[in-house]
Amino acid sequence: MNDASPKPSPRRDAAVDQDEVLYAPRKKLYVRAVTGLFANWRWALVWITQIIFYGLPWLRWNDRQAVLFHLTERKFYIFGWVFWPQDVFFLAILLIISAYALFFFTAVAGRLWCGYACPQTVYTEIFMWIEQKIEGDHNKRQKLDQAPMSGRKLAIRSAKYGAWALLSLWTGFTFVAYFSPLQELLQSVTTFGFGPWELFWILFYGSFTYLFAGIMREQVCKYMCPYARFQSVMFDPDTLVITYDEERGEPRGTRRKGIDPRSVGKGDCIDCGICVQVCPTGIDIRKGLQYECIGCAACIDACDQVMDKMNYPRGLIRYSTENALRQHWGSKEIVAHVMRPRTLLYGAVLALVCVGFVWGLAMREPLRVDVIRDRASLAREVEDGMIENVYRLQVMNMTEAARNFNLAVSGLEGVKIDGDGKVKVGPAATEAVTLRVLVPYDSGKPGANEIAFDVKAEDDPSLTVHEKTTFLFPR
Amino acid sequence: MRKWILVLWPSFLVAALAEGVFFTVVDPQELYLFGKPVHYSALATYSIGFIGFWLVCAASSLTTIFLQRPATELNQPSRHH
Structure with missing residues (x-):
């Protein structure tokens, strides 16, 4: 060269x-x-x-x-x-x-x-x-x-x-x-x-x-x-x-x-x-x-x-x-x-x-959940004197099997999810699910109340995530 | 040759680092280009991103060696007049 x-x-x-x-x-x-x-x-x-x-x-x-x-x-x-x-x-x-x-x-x-x-x-x-x-x-x-x-x-x-x-x-x-x-x-x-x-x-x-x-x-x-x-x-x-x-x-x-x-x-x-x-x-x-x-x-x-x-x-x-x-x-x-x-x-x-x-x-933990409160509709009064908040849950299944997850909510007297509270997530995939959560009007204080979601795999009870968030009551 | 390498090589290394950090944190699907969501494929976005980082870093290196020129070199042309 x-x-x-x-x-x-x-x-x-x-x-x-x-x-x-x-x-x-x-x-x-x-x-x-x-x-x-x-x-x-x-x-x-x-x-x-x-x-x-x-x-x-x-x-x-x-x-x-x-x-x-x-x-x-x-x-x-x-x-x-x-x-x-x-x-x-x-x-x-x-x-x-x-x-x-x-x-x-x-x-x-x-x-x-x-x-x-x-x-x-x-x-x-x-x-x-x-x-x-x-x-x-x-x-x-x-x-x-x-x-x-x-x-x-x-x-x-x-x-x-x-x-x-x-x-x-x-x-x-x-x-x-x-x-x-x-x-x-x-x-x-x-x-x-x-x-x-x-x-x-x-x-x-x-x-x-x-x-x-x-x-x-x-x-x-x-x-x-x-x-x-x-x-x-x-x-x-x-x-x-x-x-x-x-x-x-x-x-x-x-x-x-x-x-x-x-x-x-x-x-x-x-x-x-x-x-x-x-x-x-x-x-x-x-x-x-x-x-x-x-x-x-x-x-x-x-x-x-x-x-x-x-x-x-x-x-x-x-x-x-x-x-x-x-x-x-x-x-x-x-x-x-x-x-x-x-x-x-x-x-x-x-x-x-x-x-x-x-x-x-x-x-x-091969399961991760992000909870995002729906900002567009804050607290809303619905039928039977219930208060409704809407959440978006991002469920990330990091395992390689498709899994069914049961969603539960806790933290307030009578709190419940509107619907069956189930979500199916594919292998190594993310599923976004919109949840309406209902609480009787008299079981919380005006403003923010702490609640928590529990996401549990149907076939593996050890695969579970506890994620805290807030529930708003009208002032 | 030496100047080319001085400009392109360190900027390449730093661009690789910047690319890794940036796209670990930012999902290319969430980027906006002139107010519209990016419609390129992910691989294209990553590649353009890398080349962009490289160019920016190279510009910085180029400025460095430009400003590093010694006084003797700068004064030389006037001496000939």
């Missing part, structure tokens, strides 16, 4: 890097692929998160989509639960849980989220895998970039961009299927009869996937991610981060295999530069902790392989803490320092909010 633009000199480039706060002119990275323990973890997370993401919309539950944030109906279906806008409380709690989980994991082991689970990392990983399969390894990719346009280059490029585009479209489609029922979308696919906005969002999300994971990659983490900017405040000297053991590694330099590095006045780092080649953000971990490091541990895997080849012990680059490095702690002492006021506090808040969330879900 660089071939069109003039190449800036290294000095100029460094200056630009400091001045530009967002999206620096960039040297394209040719990231070398890596295998090993942490690469396996990253791939495991890619599989887990993407099986969930691409798979969830296809799951069915009670004859409907299991997980659907149905925007048109303004209801969120999540397996057995149906959430309404009134349940925004749970969403708020969920956000607090996510935030504290992020704080907690960052305090313990740095940017675990960024390195393993963030969609930016996951999709970049997938897109780079496709690139590697089609264009070859990092050396071949660089050569291809520098080569003049030819039939072969065009074919390889089209194959890569095509594969990326297909995956992006599928990702966009899946994303929209979380908000608009999948079955309807599938029908639209066969006829290409998407609604304009569905199509817009599929393309929108798809293009962003393509742009972020295919083109921009580490630039997103470095210049666009807010979390990358403030994550360091959660770090302390006992936070596990990816660390180069400078004491052991320096002075670095090449040497023949099989000689003792100390005998030639060198440390264990052979300065092969593979840790830099595998870094998806293009930094040199040997310069110490930098905000660009997303904690993916690719350099650990790479360095361990080099250490194996040299017959040196592994772990020249490893997860360690500032304190451990300074005081030469073993893993036992590092683990012992995981428990400290900061992590205990984050952990305690996290546990507390989680318990609250589960408790709230368990206690959530």
Whole structure:
């Protein structure tokens, strides 16, 4: 991509890097692929998160989509639960849980989220895998970039961009299927009869996937991610981060295999530069902790392989803490320092909010009633000396079965509902019912009197709501 | 390029937040447009709402970087005269 633009000199480039706060002119990275323990973890997370993401919309539950944030109906279906806008409380709690989980994991082991689970990392990983399969390894990719346009280059490029585009479209489609029922979308696919906005969002999300994971990659983490900017405040000297053991590694330099590095006045780092080649953000971990490091541990895997080849012990680059490095702690002492006021506090808040969330879900009454007094007709005197007030009851049945509800009223001598006082509400539906309530003229004082409605499910007596309101007598 | 991202990206993030909060509280069916109830589909209302939020936030970001121009940059043209 660089071939069109003039190449800036290294000095100029460094200056630009400091001045530009967002999206620096960039040297394209040719990231070398890596295998090993942490690469396996990253791939495991890619599989887990993407099986969930691409798979969830296809799951069915009670004859409907299991997980659907149905925007048109303004209801969120999540397996057995149906959430309404009134349940925004749970969403708020969920956000607090996510935030504290992020704080907690960052305090313990740095940017675990960024390195393993963030969609930016996951999709970049997938897109780079496709690139590697089609264009070859990092050396071949660089050569291809520098080569003049030819039939072969065009074919390889089209194959890569095509594969990326297909995956992006599928990702966009899946994303929209979380908000608009999948079955309807599938029908639209066969006829290409998407609604304009569905199509817009599929393309929108798809293009962003393509742009972020295919083109921009580490630039997103470095210049666009807010979390990358403030994550360091959660770090302390006992936070596990990816660390180069400078004491052991320096002075670095090449040497023949099989000689003792100390005998030639060198440390264990052979300065092969593979840790830099595998870094998806293009930094040199040997310069110490930098905000660009997303904690993916690719350099650990790479360095361990080099250490194996040299017959040196592994772990020249490893997860360690500032304190451990300074005081030469073993893993036992590092683990012992995981428990400290900061992590205990984050952990305690996290546990507390989680318990609250589960408790709230368990206690959530799947029936809600709003009582609105009819303002148009206040108190009215009707036949037999009764006083009449009119109410509108909004009965929200949050269960997935159609239910009959019995309505009763209490609070005043002789108070009764005109009519049978029954209402049928469909599954996960709302029914508005207008009720005329009658009270003998002599059983209340002029002005407001407190009464209450009891709404009870016919088939489940435990499903009941008691809702207070006022009954007006003429003055 | 950098200025485009400075304008469009933070405004995108804030617009997503504003969209979520606004439409959690307000039902699009209850909105009025020039005195008449909104007759668009819900998805269209949400989408237009999001783009609207994005535009407003982007306008704010644009003003920010416009006002952020240093004195040297502002004085430059007159120096050449």
